[in-house]
Amino acid sequence: MARHILKNTCLLQSNSNLKLFICRMQSLVASKLIYSQYGEPSKVLQRVDEELGNLERNEILIKMLAAPVNPADINTIQGTYAVKPELPAVGGNEGVGEVINVGSDVTKFSLGDRVVPLVNALGTWRSHLIVTEKNILKVPKELGLVEAATITVNPATAYRMLKDFVTLKENDVVIQNGANSACGQYVVQLCKAWGVVSVNIVRNRPNIEDLKTYLKQLGAHYVLTEEELRQSTLFKSKTVPRPKLSLNCVGGKCATELMRQLAPGGTMVTYGGMSREPVTVATSALIFKDIRVVGYWMTRWSNVNADSPERFKMYEELIDLMKDGRLRGPAFQFVEFDDFKTAINNTLSAKGMVGKKYILQFK
Amino acid sequence: MARHILKNTCLLQSNSNLKLFICRMQSLVASKLIYSQYGEPSKVLQRVDEELGNLERNEILIKMLAAPVNPADINTIQGTYAVKPELPAVGGNEGVGEVINVGSDVTKFSLGDRVVPLVNALGTWRSHLIVTEKNILKVPKELGLVEAATITVNPATAYRMLKDFVTLKENDVVIQNGANSACGQYVVQLCKAWGVVSVNIVRNRPNIEDLKTYLKQLGAHYVLTEEELRQSTLFKSKTVPRPKLSLNCVGGKCATELMRQLAPGGTMVTYGGMSREPVTVATSALIFKDIRVVGYWMTRWSNVNADSPERFKMYEELIDLMKDGRLRGPAFQFVEFDDFKTAINNTLSAKGMVGKKYILQFK
Incomplete structure (x- = not known):
């Protein structure tokens, strides 16, 4: 036309x-x-x-x-x-x-x-x-x-993944890999804003301490490399409770390790697959530990919830957090x-x- | 004492x-x-x-x-x-x-x-x-x-797996592997009793036709070997809709194949791991197809629901079906x-x- x-x-x-x-x-x-x-x-x-x-x-x-x-x-x-x-x-x-x-x-x-x-x-x-x-x-x-x-992709993804799969109370624990990704940084900040403890896994690298400092300044409670997570006694020693929720954007062994740390009945939400490896789940984790493995895709959520009040409430909250500096781009x-x-x-x-x-x- | x-x-x-x-x-x-x-x-x-x-x-x-x-x-x-x-x-x-x-x-x-x-x-x-x-x-x-x-283990497990994860309407489709297992046979019969279409996967064997006949007599709508499933056009050709639910007691490749056949938003429930191989899930199936991977353990359900009306309703229904011969041991x-x-x-x-x-x- x-x-x-x-x-x-x-x-x-x-x-x-x-x-x-x-x-x-x-x-x-x-x-x-x-x-x-x-x-x-x-x-x-x-x-x-x-x-x-x-x-x-x-x-x-x-x-x-x-x-x-x-x-x-x-x-x-x-x-x-x-x-x-x-x-x-x-x-x-x-x-x-x-x-x-x-x-x-x-x-x-x-x-x-x-x-x-x-x-x-x-x-x-x-x-x-x-x-x-x-x-x-x-x-x-x-x-x-x-x-x-x-605002419509990364912060909204982080918000929904923290809201829609388990009910997080103050001091509950969330573990995520790829914590330095764009979405991961919003997860860190939203957890901080909501009083939720975030355990953040990143790949090892030459400037790892700088990255840890950066994420901690954003509000990360713990930042560990994949290797450190494997040897960590953070959960075994009950320093923090086991996570109810894990957020996975990597896949492969790193996802398996995240699942291993979950509390019984915990949920792993996959929203990316940077390693290009699938998610492998032990049968016993599904049956006896009641681990739930699900995925999240912002596009689907937005399509399904196009006009839902929940969607506008989310943007309002994100905007408020951004305006008062608690959620940085x-x-x-x-x-x-x-x-x-x-x-x-x-x-x-x-x-x-x-x-x-x-x-x-x-x- | x-x-x-x-x-x-x-x-x-x-x-x-x-x-x-x-x-x-x-x-x-x-x-x-x-x-x-x-x-x-x-x-x-x-x-x-x-x-x-x-x-x-x-x-x-x-x-x-x-x-x-x-x-x-x-x-x-x-x-x-x-x-x-x-x-x-x-x-x-x-x-x-x-x-x-x-x-x-x-x-x-x-x-x-x-x-x-x-x-x-x-x-x-x-x-x-x-x-x-x-x-x-x-x-x-x-x-x-x-x-x-x-009655308390296998039929109850089949009943709960068909009831608790997705809402099955008449003519909805369920796919399961290990269909000839004790629990699998109850799944076949409950699907038949409730008007749900069951697609049943079994391992190939010398007397495969006898097994197919046996399961069909129990009420199985379709019985396929793992190899037949891989080449089947049952779902592609829309002969039956894609399954909302898959029940997995095998793991490994067979579980992956079951997942591949699921409808978008479908759920795979694992209740056994006869192959001793874990369940591997493609990242894209989780994110874009919204496949949910969960486990079921009768012991946990019974402990959590020890006195629940739902439990007694289940036994009542199972007993009624057994009494009128629609559920055979x-x-x-x-x-x-x-x-x-x-x-x-x-x-x-x-x-x-x-x-x-x-x-x-x-x-």
Whole structure:
């Protein structure tokens, strides 16, 4: 459908109902990163410019401000992810933008509002996005740009995994591997905020003490390497109770070790498989120790709970924690939109102490 | 505490409250199979005769009629099971007996009642058993001796696994391996009784067609060997919907294959590990397919639900199904109590098409 893209430069705003009346418009050229076939992002992604059409009465025009490159975004383009968008598709799954125009039927959003997408795979790697009211969530302007741009995946995943599988009371214990991952860092901080003890497992590395210090500053109670966990008497000595919950983004032996430490009746939630090895569970752990092995996928939860009050309560709590500084965004680096290949390549070859987000920034 | 064992031979029974008055008693010698150390049952089990003491006012004297040798009973004596009774202990976990005397405070049981033990590890390999009211369940006399003697483990396990993990509606599908095991046969029959489709996996063997016929006669909808399952298009072709539930008593590759066939959101319940291999779960099955991997142990359920209405409802339903012939007991062979070593050795070296129960019979 050919539509004229319009940018309003003059507005009359009714104070009573916030309806906006556009008095002068000019056409707007938007840029987006599309792919028409699955493959390596640096090869298949193309920047395309297009003139945006008129807004429908129920539509909202958003100027994107920042959009991260998440590993799952790359896997989606590679065609190896569980989400396979219809092609051609626009890359990117989350981000933050500013409302710059609204159709006449839009009542819940006003010019200048900061918003994040509420639906998966909207395609956020673009300068402008047209959505309807139910597809976006307003976030406060005092929220950092990075926190806002990355709120729907990692912090939400950490929040749900800590909330939805076992009931954690104060001083209960959670154990996780990949604790230095983007999601792992939110687990550390949410545990700290909620009075839950976190035991954090990381791979050994030359600068291990720096990493331990970093995670402890975030709120980690214990940080151990995989080898240290194997020899640890932390639980045997009853220094802390055995964990009710373990969060696994590694798989293989590291997941088995996490399971071994669980309290009877404990749950292991898998949300990643960085080792590329499956999760192996001893029959006796299932039968006699009543260990439950489950998975978590943010995309599924969001689809199932699209309009649930629980979802909006979660964002409210996350935003409050972010606003008062108890939940900090990940290590990040802004990359200009034009330089998207750098952001993708750096994400693919990610090294360093903690997961760093490369975040596309739009002019 | 030294007690005189009494056997009543003459009773006056009050019709109003069923209180029993013992007018003449004589001492009774009971036999039991005890072990004072863990080890091979044929070596550590000893028959011991003892004179039973007086009944307390709240006690019930039971003459055992039949008690099966279950694999878990053997593992318990070997010291390799999750239940480790205080030694010396009496072997055996289930069975059926007849009330032959009751203390003056006993109101719920009368002479001649058929009863099964409701608590684990009471030690049923003995000619006589003294219990209190809450430790036994009355079962109707028209129930077969074998069905009654084996009701608390295998049929109860099958019942709970089909009830407690997913909600099965008519025509829903359950897949299980080890379908010819004692528990597997109850799964087949309960599925049939409840209108649930069972897909039954068994190991290939020379007389495979006989086994298929046997299980189909029990009510199995489909019987496939492990190899046939791998190549089957039963689910792909949508002949039947994918299973919501899989029941695993094998582990290893066979469990992985069962999981692969599950519907998204499906649950695999492990209750045995005959292959001695662990359960391996693909990370993607956990995250993207939302497969849940859990375990079931009848002993834990019974302990947790000792007095729950759900437990008595279960026995009532199982007994009703058994009485009207829709739930048949396992293949079995009675063995004289004195010949207990034969029963144990035959259980240990079990061969044949379907699991056969060796059941101790008391004179």
